[in-house]
Amino acid sequence: MTTNATWGGTVALNLTLHVYCPRCNRSVEIDMTKMPPEGKAIGQTFRCMECGRPGQNIVSHKSANHSYPGSKRPK
Numbered sequence: 001m002t003t004n005a006t007w008g009g010t011v012a013l014n015l016t017l018h019v020y021c022p023r024c025n026r027s028v029e030i031d032m033t034k035m036p037p038e039g040k041a042i043g044q045t046f047r048c049m050e051c052g053r054p055g056q057n058i059v060s061h062k063s064a065n066h067s068y069p070g071s072k073r074p075k
């Protein structure tokens with residue numbers, strides 16, 4: 001069963017993960033292909049590189065937007 005509980009599963013499901021920091025109003029896309037495939041994706045927290053606070057995980061499906069790797073959306 002494909003599940004989004006692991007990094008390998010989230011990649012297989014074409015999900016993307018962004019970490020948003022409300023304090024800095026910045027979001028960073030996590031490259032989940034660089035995560036261990038068997039590692040737990042649920043409950044994982046990332047810290048903001050600017051202020052060091054835990055960010056909010058935002059999971060979305062790749063089909064939800066029209067941006068693909070290499071095509072950056074204008075800010």
Ligand SMILES: [Zn+2]
Pocket residue numbers: 021023024025048049050051052053
């Ligand atoms: Zn921050």
